[in-house]
Every structure is written in C-alpha cells, then in structure tokens.
Amino acid sequence: MAALTAISLAMGIAELIGPKVVGLFAGDKGEQVAEQVISIAQGVTNEPDPVTSLSMLRGEPALAAEFQLALLQQESSLVAMAYEDRADARQMYLGSEAKTADKISQQVMSWNVWFVLALVVINAGAVFLLKEEAAVLATVSNILGIVIKSLLDERKDVTGFYLGGSLDGREASSDLRNKA
Incomplete structure (x- = not known):
C-alpha cells in the first residue's frame, strides 16, 4: 500500500480514538505503524478493504469500541515501532x-x-x-x-x-x- 494512502486511511481510522495514535504516523516508521493500525481495524471488522473497514467503524459504535480495545492491546508495539527510527538521533x-x-x-x-x-x-x-x-x-x-x-x-x-x-x-x- 502506498505510504500516503496507508497513513491517510490510518488517520481516518485513528480519529475515532483521538489524537494519541495519530502522532505515531510521523517519521520513517510511520507507514508501518499506519499499516498495523489498518490491519487491526480489518481484523476487528473482518473486512479486507480498509475503506469499508473505516466506514464500518464509523457507523457501528460497538465495532469502534472493539477497535479501541484492540488498539490499546497493541499500543506498546505501535509506540515501539514509531520510536525506533528516533532512538539514535x-x-x-x-x-x-x-x-x-x-x-x-x-x-x-x-x-x-x-x-x-x-x-x-x-x-x-x-x-x-x-x-x-x-x-x-x-x-x-x-x-x-x-x-x-x-x-x-x-x-x-x-x-x-x-x-x-x-x-x-x-x-x-x-x-x-x-x-x-
């Protein structure tokens, strides 16, 4: 998936839970973090298309809550990915x-x-x-x-x-x- 597409889709998904995750999309590892967020959303919605997955999360509060929980469970790995490229700056x-x-x-x-x-x-x-x-x-x-x-x-x-x-x-x- 193209970097810009992955990040923009992930930002759309992450807006459901607030700005905390959006800051992790910066830097060299931003695309990997974005793809992981999209993957979590696809897993929660059982929908392979990320755009449809985003629509489902926006339209169904129960799915959005389940997504938030899944994202919280993966938060430490997402943060680690985002900060790897800054570790030796x-x-x-x-x-x-x-x-x-x-x-x-x-x-x-x-x-x-x-x-x-x-x-x-x-x-x-x-x-x-x-x-x-x-x-x-x-x-x-x-x-x-x-x-x-x-x-x-x-x-x-x-x-x-x-x-x-x-x-x-x-x-x-x-x-x-x-x-x-």
Missing part, C-alpha cells in the same frame, strides 16, 4: 560534522532568558498601564504568556537534546520493544 548528530544545531542551541540558551525577562517586564508594564482596559490587558497578557512559554520550551528542548530526557531514546525504544 542524538548519537548520529554528535558523530556528524554538521554542527549547525550547536550554533542554534547556543543562541537559544544565551538569548531566550533575556527575552523572557524583557517580556515579563513588558507584561508588568502592561498591567500598570492598561488597568482600565481589561479586554486589551487580557489579550496582551495572554499573547505575552504564550511567547514566554514558547521561549522556555525551546530551552527545554535544547537541554533535552543534549542531556537526554528522563529516559534515553535507545533505552525507551528497547524497553517498549520488550513489553510488546
């Missing part, structure tokens, strides 16, 4: 000659804190100056809050890339594979 980058990410990371770590502090001061000034305009103040504060969170998330992502998360990608992938 950090080591592959550290061994490469391209160090563009190092430069970007240095900028993020150096400047984002100052931008956050400036935005906090601007927010405090807005609270003082716009105390009579509640709607404008709420809008400005919300926008500044979103930007501050984005800047802090960038720092978290850089730190996670270089220092790893709570569990290294290779370990997480092998642990998930062992559970499957």
